[in-house]
Amino acid sequence: MNNLDFLMAGVGGQGTILASNILAEVGLQLGYDVKKAEVHGMAQRGGEVDSHVRWGSKVYSPLVEENNVDYLVGFEMLEAARFPQYLKEGAVSLVNDYRINPPLVNLGKAQYPSKKEIESLLLSRADKVIWVEGTGIAKELGNPAMVGVVMLGALSNLVGGDKEAWLEVIGQMVPPKFVDLNKEAFLEGRKVTG
């Protein structure tokens, strides 16, 4: 059983925590020891939200370690760009092709890095950066808040586990009236890497 370390990075309100809860639960269902830690500041909305999820035969620390992350899932481009030092060589970055300006950028006092700059920074460690039209797909399905499940769909092809196992956990963890829509979002996400 391989140990797998995930780092999910997003902005408050994007559903980063729900997605990491699903990822952790899937790991447990697949028979892994699992730990998960969240790192977020004081903001209810709009602040940075990072979530660490670890699958392994035996996991001690809930926090991932620098140089060791297998999969970086960025729900927002700039948020992904904060964590290249966590990646192991050969890691994969899945990044939502979506930009949310920090306040200083909105005020014209700071520059938002370009997509190309972000990609080349991540590639200094990662083998590849997979761009996912996550918010775009979720919006088309009718709710941009499902971006997390789209990203999980794209991730699921890479880490394995039966598709049904993922769908079952999604069914248990999202609000009942949104189950079908979320399952659809997950399957759309799978197509990106499938």
Next chain:
Amino acid sequence: MKKLMTGNEAFAYGAYLAGVRVGAAYPGTPSSEIMDNFSRYPGVFAEWSPNEKVSLDVAIGAAYAGTRAMSSMKHVGLNVASDSLFYAVYTGVKGGLVIICADDPHMHSSQNEQDNRNYAKFAKCPMLEPSDSEEAKQFVGIALDLSEKFETPVIVRSVTRLSHSSTPVEHSDATPPPPPEEPPLYERNAQRYVMVPANARRRHPIVEDRLKKIAEYAETMPINFIEPGDDQLGIISAGVNYHYAKEVFPNATFLKLGMVYPLPEKLIREFADRVKTIVIVEELDPFLEEQLKLMGIEARGKDIFPMLGEFSPTLVRNCAVKAGLIPTPEAPPEIKTDLERPIRPPMLCPGCGHRALFHVLRENGVLVTGDIGCYTLGAAPPLAAMHTTGCMGASIGVAHGIDKGNVKDDVVAVLGDSTFLHSGIHPLIDVLYNQGTSTTIISDNSATAMTGFQEHPGTGKTIKKDETALVDPEKLVRGIGFEKVDVCDPYDIDQMEKILKDHLQSDMPSVIIARHPCVLNAKEKHTPPEVDPELCINCGICLDIGCSPLIQEEEHVRVDALLCNGCGLCVKVCPQEAIIEK
């Protein structure tokens, strides 16, 4: 069945399984979810108390009555409750009493990073420290057994990383033992429970003797154990730090301490005899290290690891490499980049009523003494309208002191409704009694918003959302004796400004209740306005209210309709009337 639970969920579950029937708390990150979760179990009484001291007194009373009880709080909450902790250690308890207290290394959401293990020593109260959610569940029960065996309160220490991490917990259909069918009579024993000097003097030697006995008992407790490994290196650790150390020193011999005070000295000596070098991995203060050194045992700790901030496996590994304890691991080359990655500082939410208040305060150049809550974000630029913040309830006393200290500035205290009921009433009495002239603004959003919208005595609802008596802050301050009291919605900025100026000019001590329910909690949302690009001159005045949906572009400002709450504050502040309500 294994179930993923946060540390806080597991604390609540453990308390329920162990038969805790009375739980009381004041919310505070990272501890808030303990009582939230506990309140949902059947057959228990749970409450949000006005503050941590009240919550601990309630739990102590229940324990005096022979019921198992719990009080939970964040680390600085124990400062507020410490007076009660100290007397409860002297009187002791009958039913088990557990105090779950969560420290916040790195100050993710706190004003300091005090190490509350020091309270265990200071108050002479045993302390357990679980390392993951399964232990969090189990240690509550162990703490309650210990509490009843030795008739003492027991503190269970958490940290942010335990309270807010999810790890597997063994979950079953087990239920707690049922309560007695017939309520017993209260056992009256004034000599023990009335802490007048003569009685307290009799209790103190009992406390000292009890600590010695608990230390002896600690030698036999399975939560303190040695994990054999390579005896060249012996690691002593407790809590989440144990897991970081296991990642970094997988082959070392470990002494894992489930109880951090009092310590099992014989076990530690046995460990010291066995290993060549002892290294203590502990966040914040050298609490274990100092005790080992007092025992005359050589150990390394703070010469390797910092006294500041939060540990992580990365930090522990880097320090261990630097100290030569482990070889430099193979790692990819360091990433060197000068790419600008602007931060996302916490900000008041779009639609937040505090923003309108701080806008008015800033426009009037008022000196603002602040307090603890969402509204502390009023100190951040571009609002930058708060000038002091110390701890819960400090704003009013500090404003009164500045008033008496005599400066030219107009000074007002600003605090939230929950914070006011937590510890704002006494300083307000002080302002009145000692002839102050300062103005207190209760920025009332009708929730304990910062920690997750918990109810409080001013919301008229209990922790279970049942209807209950409502403590109206206006009636309360009038009842204290304040004559100059006004209530207004800060979104009416003209009215807000008029009232503010009137209060500042007055020599009477006064209170303004600026009431606008939290829009997240009330789920209030309106249609976002639009900027008329023909009218907007891009002056940037609207940007000074620090609202994230307002985006400055080359020619004009734009409103991000996805983020916007439609509160209309920007519409009111735009001098060009270029932001149009829809």
